[in-house]
Amino acid sequence: MPRKFTPKVVTANALIEGDVIWLTANDQWTRCMDDAELIEDEAHAQLRLLVAEGQLDKVVGPYLADAVSGDAGPAPTHFREEFRTRGPSNYFHGKQAEAV
Amino acid sequence: MYKYNDFDEAFIRERTRQFRAQVERRISGALTEDEFRPLRLMNGLYLQLHAYMLRVAIPYGTLDSTKMNQLAFIADKFDKGYGHFTTRQNIQYNWPKLTDVPDMLDALADVEMHANQTSGNTIRNVTSDHFAGATPDEIEDPRPVAELLRQWSTDHPEFQFLGRKFKIAVGASEHDRAVLKSHDVAVQIVKNDAGEVGYKIFVGGGLGRTPIVGQVLYDFIPRQDLLPRVESILSVYNLLGRRDNKYKARIKITVLENGLDEFRELAEKEYARIRPTFHGADLELLEDIRQYFQQPDYLDASTNAFDVAYDADPVFRSWADTNLAPHKNPDYAIATISIKAHGQTPGDATSDQMRVMADIAKEFGHDELRISHEQNVILPHVHKSHLPAVFARLQQAGLATANVGLISDIIACPGMDYCALATARSIPVAQQIATRFDELKLEHEIGQLKIKISGCINACGHHHVGHIGILGLDRAGVENYQITLGGDGSETTTIGERAGPGFAYDEIVPAIERLIYAYLDLREDEEETFLQAYRRVGLSPFKAALYPEAKEKHAA
Ligand code: SF4
Numbered sequence: 001m002p003r004k005f006t007p008k009v010v011t012a013n014a015l016i017e018g019d020v021i022w023l024t025a026n027d028q029w030t031r032c033m034d035d036a037e038l039i040e041d042e043a044h045a046q047l048r049l050l051v052a053e054g055q056l057d058k059v060v061g062p063y064l065a066d067a068v069s070g071d072a073g074p075a076p077t078h079f080r081e082e083f084r085t086r087g088p089s090n091y092f093h094g095k096q097a098e099a100v
Numbered sequence: 101m102y103k104y105n106d107f108d109e110a111f112i113r114e115r116t117r118q119f120r121a122q123v124e125r126r127i128s129g130a131l132t133e134d135e136f137r138p139l140r141l142m143n144g145l146y147l148q149l150h151a152y153m154l155r156v157a158i159p160y161g162t163l164d165s166t167k168m169n170q171l172a173f174i175a176d177k178f179d180k181g182y183g184h185f186t187t188r189q190n191i192q193y194n195w196p197k198l199t200d201v202p203d204m205l206d207a208l209a210d211v212e213m214h215a216n217q218t219s220g221n222t223i224r225n226v227t228s229d230h231f232a233g234a235t236p237d238e239i240e241d242p243r244p245v246a247e248l249l250r251q252w253s254t255d256h257p258e259f260q261f262l263g264r265k266f267k268i269a270v271g272a273s274e275h276d277r278a279v280l281k282s283h284d285v286a287v288q289i290v291k292n293d294a295g296e297v298g299y300k301i302f303v304g305g306g307l308g309r310t311p312i313v314g315q316v317l318y319d320f321i322p323r324q325d326l327l328p329r330v331e332s333i334l335s336v337y338n339l340l341g342r343r344d345n346k347y348k349a350r351i352k353i354t355v356l357e358n359g360l361d362e363f364r365e366l367a368e369k370e371y372a373r374i375r376p377t378f379h380g381a382d383l384e385l386l387e388d389i390r391q392y393f394q395q396p397d398y399l400d401a402s403t404n405a406f407d408v409a410y411d412a413d414p415v416f417r418s419w420a421d422t423n424l425a426p427h428k429n430p431d432y433a434i435a436t437i438s439i440k441a442h443g444q445t446p447g448d449a450t451s452d453q454m455r456v457m458a459d460i461a462k463e464f465g466h467d468e469l470r471i472s473h474e475q476n477v478i479l480p481h482v483h484k485s486h487l488p489a490v491f492a493r494l495q496q497a498g499l500a501t502a503n504v505g506l507i508s509d510i511i512a513c514p515g516m517d518y519c520a521l522a523t524a525r526s527i528p529v530a531q532q533i534a535t536r537f538d539e540l541k542l543e544h545e546i547g548q549l550k551i552k553i554s555g556c557i558n559a560c561g562h563h564h565v566g567h568i569g570i571l572g573l574d575r576a577g578v579e580n581y582q583i584t585l586g587g588d589g590s591e592t593t594t595i596g597e598r599a600g601p602g603f604a605y606d607e608i609v610p611a612i613e614r615l616i617y618a619y620l621d622l623r624e625d626e627e628e629t630f631l632q633a634y635r636r637v638g639l640s641p642f643k644a645a646l647y648p649e650a651k652e653k654h655a656a
Contacts, residue, residue: 016127
């Protein structure tokens, strides 16, 4: 039996800055996961990934990451993706610092 | 220190110019990421979890104050004011922008530095003993040979597209401080029975998924045969090495699959073929290089100031006992600057700290600095009378931690705080262990102990050869830490034994604590180190301490 599709977001790193970005529903890239498009359908997910892969002059290494619907928007399920929303744990650098 | 000639200078500038054009073409869209990636990797530029990372080569870990100051300048101008010294004697900047990297490479070239071959499937930065040129137990300074190998391997046309990365280390003492047997090829400078200096060659060592201790390929090869021998080893590997499976592509697997004797035979054939093409220019070059690695102009002065401070100041005494090593000149010492203050990130130094170390080296250290694979900074030549002043300056900069070789002198790779390949974090585990044992005030009582932590099976943190090794894994979506015991990265290299099931993130520090208490209980006396005790009693008492539940179950 095929496994049930779990919701996804499209994520990548920005070409110039190298920081983490997510694809929004209106084809923009956001630096805040809250604004990402939560994709609930497998076929749609593949399509969105294709859109991202068509923008390789702006982004590097797009992929589909598991996510769930959270209070403010899509939220990560795996700790790696959670770290990507925040930055390193040894310094207050990266997204956690930019959000202030 | 080696000084670039016109050829080196032109080569580095040309590489930087090329990379600047490549970056422009990537941004304009003329190059895809697939095309650009190998180009940026050839220049040490990675894309990590949160940002790009530039890995800068510090050949055999040697720096002077000019270079160190420039590393500080780059950290301030293009990064977040710090750098991370790695287990391969390199420095990494964690936050550069793609558009800044060509300028960073130019700034490096200004002080005869570069990021070439710090990534990709080529011969990587050649590493060496961080006490080279200073330690009394060396046959000779190993760095000229390391520099010769660096020049030979730089842009070597045959070896730019190997099956996998290739790491070479050079040492010159029986006591191995350069983890020789964990390298693809290691060169140990030795003397034969006739008193001639030559090389012992190890092959096929490596950590990672399949940890293997390097084996002796040649007990002794004469001086003039070094490059043709190493080249023949590389050629055989390049042809024979597997390219179908990344995990089987290192030379250790080539040697394992074909057997050492078969490998040696093939290398012998290749050697016979290429030997006539070496006409001695390599030896002349080595002689030239050697001129740059002369002994410093030693100071002839009283060491009394050291003795006075040592007797009067217990804080200085503690640092001196822990962080100093004997020098070949009895009036001198080798001083290790710990960049692992309790709770700090192992291997990180701020730009201010870099400048302090540069100033101290210039004023008191014959302008020499070394980076160790254990992620500390070394002042290889300090006259003993200057040590109290050096110590005072280090104290002011937060660099006077007396923990070299102790439980908080932990090797930790960047792990999932930075590295895109990581399966778990390693830095916070190191920070917590160091903080905990500092609180317990047990560090000095525990004595010599090497903890090494990797954030994935690639083992950049050398966990297999840690007396206590910690490997961070992803077990069903949570961080999990596996402990290995009894590893050793010295001349008696041993791969650590797995202790049992892993521990969750919040269980790993208490587990290490239980392990240490078990050691303190069972050691014969204070002289018996953790490793010696482990070798005497084996795994089981430590296992019992790590898994008390299992014991209870057994008893029930
Ligand atoms: S051991 Fe793994 S996590 Fe650590 S630096 Fe190496 S590749 Fe990254």
